[in-house]
Amino acid sequence: MTFPSLTELGWGAHFAAQTDEVSPRAARISGIARTRVTALSRDGPLTLSCPHGLSTGDLAVGDWVIFDPDTLLIERLLDRFTRVSRKAAGKDGRSQLIAANVDTLAIVTSCNADFNEARIERYLAMAAAAGCLPLILLTKADLAEDDADYRGRATRLSPVAVVITLNARDPEELGRIAAWCGPGQTLALVGSSGTGKSTITNGLTGENVATQAIREDDAKGRHTTTARHLLPTANGGWIVDTPGMRELGLADAAEGIAEVFSDIEDLEAACRFNDCRHETEPGCAVQAALADGTLDPDRLSRWQKLRREDRHNSETVAENRARSRSLGKVYRAAQKGRRDRGRPG
Ligand SMILES: Nc1nc2c(ncn2[C@@H]2O[C@H](COP(=O)(O)OP(=O)(O)OP(=O)(O)O)[C@@H](O)[C@H]2O)c(=O)[nH]1
Numbered sequence: 001m002t003f004p005s006l007t008e009l010g011w012g013a014h015f016a017a018q019t020d021e022v023s024p025r026a027a028r029i030s031g032i033a034r035t036r037v038t039a040l041s042r043d044g045p046l047t048l049s050c051p052h053g054l055s056t057g058d059l060a061v062g063d064w065v066i067f068d069p070d071t072l073l074i075e076r077l078l079d080r081f082t083r084v085s086r087k088a089a090g091k092d093g094r095s096q097l098i099a100a101n102v103d104t105l106a107i108v109t110s111c112n113a114d115f116n117e118a119r120i121e122r123y124l125a126m127a128a129a130a131g132c133l134p135l136i137l138l139t140k141a142d143l144a145e146d147d148a149d150y151r152g153r154a155t156r157l158s159p160v161a162v163v164i165t166l167n168a169r170d171p172e173e174l175g176r177i178a179a180w181c182g183p184g185q186t187l188a189l190v191g192s193s194g195t196g197k198s199t200i201t202n203g204l205t206g207e208n209v210a211t212q213a214i215r216e217d218d219a220k221g222r223h224t225t226t227a228r229h230l231l232p233t234a235n236g237g238w239i240v241d242t243p244g245m246r247e248l249g250l251a252d253a254a255e256g257i258a259e260v261f262s263d264i265e266d267l268e269a270a271c272r273f274n275d276c277r278h279e280t281e282p283g284c285a286v287q288a289a290l291a292d293g294t295l296d297p298d299r300l301s302r303w304q305k306l307r308r309e310d311r312h313n314s315e316t317v318a319e320n321r322a323r324s325r326s327l328g329k330v331y332r333a334a335q336k337g338r339r340d341r342g343r344p345g
């Protein structure tokens with residue numbers, strides 16, 4: 001049996017630069033259960049375990065790790081190329097990792113009442129904060145009276161996102177997404193329940209895996225909030241199945257928000273006062289743009305709401321940083337242990 005090469009698994013210069021290890025020791029995480037981590041290596045699938053002090057919660061589907069081939073323990077997590085996260089449930093504002101090393105984040109919404117500008121902007125900020133290319137997939141175009149109108153509204157939300165309207169049930173139309181999950185490319189789908197994520201996943205993988213995974217979980221009454229599978233697509237790429245998100249909270253996404261709302265942030269830079277609140281201050285460029293109709297007041301209020309929320313949630317982020325620093329210590333200790341045992345590499 002032949003397995004995908006590291007390049008086909010998504011390996012590239014970003015990871016190669018971080019290690020002198022020979023490639024049989026590198027693996028990409030394809031699934032995470034409570035204590036077990038499944039991964040794909042050049043020599044096929046593996047089950048890895050976490051060393052003492054590292055929990056599966058610190059890892060994400062899509063991560064690259066260096067493992068010890070004798071013990072099958074994870075030795076080192078490689079620095080991520082992209083990092084998809086959101087605010088964890090609860091009030092502490094912690095950011096929760098959803099998936100790692102995703103090239104493109106596909107925001108899935110339907111050409112019907114699910115379509116919501118504010119929600120799409122949230123996901124666009126999530127993609128920008130993660131470092132992923134954004135793709136907006138507008139499903140159920142076959143059921144809509146005017147899918148071009150939805151496409152136009154979505155296009156206005158971002159100068160960088162590609163917008164595609166489609167019937168997700170039609171394999172030929174799904175082919176238009178194939179370019180984003182070709183060899184070595186990883187695509188993640190996010191969006192509300194019922195918008196067609198499973199339909200797209202099944203169509204691209206040629207299997208019914210996604211729905212099965214969801215059913216397994218339902219049966220156990222478990223509620224997962226992170227992605228658990230990296231699935232191969234029919235044309236040599238990878239797809240991450242993320243859970244349906246009823247509500248997407250953002251934390252530590254200031255840069256992502258700034259990118260999505262760069263039009264407003266540019267205006268803000270032109271306000272006379274640095275601390276302009278864009279209310280009644282003289283020389284406010286934001287108010288001027290509202291007055292001459294170049295800025296949509298709804299977009300302004302959506303931006304203000306997102307920024308307030310992100311600032312509030314980011315207050316406790318310093319806590320997370322301390323946490324990842326202590327994680328770094330665990331990796332270094334593991335590496336040192338390996339060197340002390342006189343292993344090469
Ligand atoms: N006509 C039409 N039906 C679609 C389209 N996309 C999805 N559907 C249907 O909509 C329903 C929901 O689709 P799913 O793929 O299960 O949606 P989901 O986003 O995976 O939903 P969750 O599994 O709850 O997260 C299914 O009955 C699909 O067949 C589309 O483009 N056109």
Ligand SMILES: [Zn+2]
Nearest residue numbers: 271276278284
């Ligand atoms: Zn102003």
